[in-house]
Amino acid sequence: MPTTAISLTPTPKRVQYDAIIVGARCAGASTALLLARAGLKVLVIERRPYGSDTLSTHALMRPAVLQLSRWSLLAPLLEAGTPLIETTTFHYGDEEIAIPLDSGPDLPGLIAPRRTVLDRVLVDAARKSGAEFLHDMAVADLFADTSGRVRGVEIRGAGAASLRVSADIVIGADGIGSLVAKCCDAQVLRAGSVSAAHVYSYAPVESGAGYHWYFRDGIAGSLIPTNDGLACIVASVPTRLFDQHFRADHARARMEVLEALSPAVAVQAGRAAEDARLQAFRGVPGYIRQAYGPGWALVGDAGFFRDPITAHGISDALRDAEGLARAVLDGSEAAFAAWQRGRDVFANQILDATDAVASFDWTLADIGERHRRLSAVMKAEVQALAGEEMPSHTLPAARRRPAARRAPANDTSPPVAAGSITQRNRMRMRP
Numbered sequence: 001m002p003t004t005a006i007s008l009t010p011t012p013k014r015v016q017y018d019a020i021i022v023g024a025r026c027a028g029a030s031t032a033l034l035l036a037r038a039g040l041k042v043l044v045i046e047r048r049p050y051g052s053d054t055l056s057t058h059a060l061m062r063p064a065v066l067q068l069s070r071w072s073l074l075a076p077l078l079e080a081g082t083p084l085i086e087t088t089t090f091h092y093g094d095e096e097i098a099i100p101l102d103s104g105p106d107l108p109g110l111i112a113p114r115r116t117v118l119d120r121v122l123v124d125a126a127r128k129s130g131a132e133f134l135h136d137m138a139v140a141d142l143f144a145d146t147s148g149r150v151r152g153v154e155i156r157g158a159g160a161a162s163l164r165v166s167a168d169i170v171i172g173a174d175g176i177g178s179l180v181a182k183c184c185d186a187q188v189l190r191a192g193s194v195s196a197a198h199v200y201s202y203a204p205v206e207s208g209a210g211y212h213w214y215f216r217d218g219i220a221g222s223l224i225p226t227n228d229g230l231a232c233i234v235a236s237v238p239t240r241l242f243d244q245h246f247r248a249d250h251a252r253a254r255m256e257v258l259e260a261l262s263p264a265v266a267v268q269a270g271r272a273a274e275d276a277r278l279q280a281f282r283g284v285p286g287y288i289r290q291a292y293g294p295g296w297a298l299v300g301d302a303g304f305f306r307d308p309i310t311a312h313g314i315s316d317a318l319r320d321a322e323g324l325a326r327a328v329l330d331g332s333e334a335a336f337a338a339w340q341r342g343r344d345v346f347a348n349q350i351l352d353a354t355d356a357v358a359s360f361d362w363t364l365a366d367i368g369e370r371h372r373r374l375s376a377v378m379k380a381e382v383q384a385l386a387g388e389e390m391p392s393h394t395l396p397a398a399r400r401r402p403a404a405r406r407a408p409a410n411d412t413s414p415p416v417a418a419g420s421i422t423q424r425n426r427m428r429m430r431p
Helices: 026-037 062-070 074-079 115-128 179-183 239-245 250-261 263-269 313-330 333-358 367-386 421-427
Strands: 016-022 042-046 087-092 095-100 132-135 137-144 150-157 163-172 188-191 196-204 211-216 219-225 230-238 279-281 287-289 296-298
Touching: 016 026, 016 150, 026 042, 026 115, 026 313, 042 115, 042 137, 062 074, 062 313, 062 367, 074 115, 087 367, 115 132, 137 179, 163 179, 163 313, 179 296, 188 333, 196 239, 196 250, 196 263, 211 250, 219 250, 219 263, 230 239, 230 250, 230 263, 250 263, 287 333, 296 313, 313 333, 313 367, 333 367
Parallel strands: 016 042, 016 163, 042 132, 087 211, 163 296
Antiparallel strands: 087 095, 137 150, 150 163, 188 287, 196 230, 196 279, 211 219, 219 230
16 A cells, blocks of 8 residues: 655644544544544544554454445545455355355445555544544553543653643543553453454465355364455464464464365465464453543443454444544533443444354354354444434534533542542542
């Protein structure tokens, strides 16, 4: 993908923003895009360099493709060389079930862009809409007012002194180990019970290839066409099996799993370049965290994580970014509460379906039914998203700032004096 020349701002342009977003991956960049398009002043802080890669299996499902199309970003992704996926094939042992994908103007097929492409397209679109990005910067802490409401972040760059920047809301889009979630003591509303490990690399693939999902008793894998004529080829196993057999030699164990799944996909994986790097994710049980509180919110993996085996993570991130943007623009307690309820309706169903697959507690006779349940959830997602209007700012300018409106939820505790040890320990931030 051609690199867009940009000038990276070394320090924030303002001392006060409508929203500060911690994390510029797909969840954070999407939220920034939607808020900036609605006219808010947005700052995004990302500790990694602009355009850098990250762990991902890349596959986008129908809800995500629909949203990118609605945001006018599907065409740029296709123009960047992202292949259009028109079929998906499930391999249950020796049985193959090929499913052609229905196409339409907003959903011509599926895509699986490299994160160096997807995240960059989202960041560039958000910047074009007015959002400000600071890459290679880390958020060291959050700070709150005397009532405990989050009021901003403390950032630190390489060799630079820390700097406080204020905002009406701080949004954590900073992944599984979210600093924002930790600082705000975001509760885990539900914890999953299983995890799977995934080891992947890239190999050349023929043009026009579709998604391929492989399952045999106790193991799974996938072939996901992405940019540059490559496919992401994944071997997936229960975490306990990874700990027992993969740690000594990832490459050998991965090829053994792929060979057991399908000799053809093993041959495909063997065509990788000699210097192709293996990526491994040991697995983390899924969870649903509290989505928001006084002056803060979580989006993407920071708020909801499910195992990658169902390839729904990016779809979840984009869906929840749009819902959160709508709540931020409204600013009321009711809007945030409605957003969390809506998120949790889908999150619980997706976590159920994902854990049912990631448990590896299935047979080839019943794994298909588990996939059909997930497919039904995705159809409901598409219908729900298609019925939503794009987030927009309809409030008068005088009421635009959340500080002038009713505070988001969990702001019901009485004010605490500045310097309160109880408040500082609970929030893990300084007033």
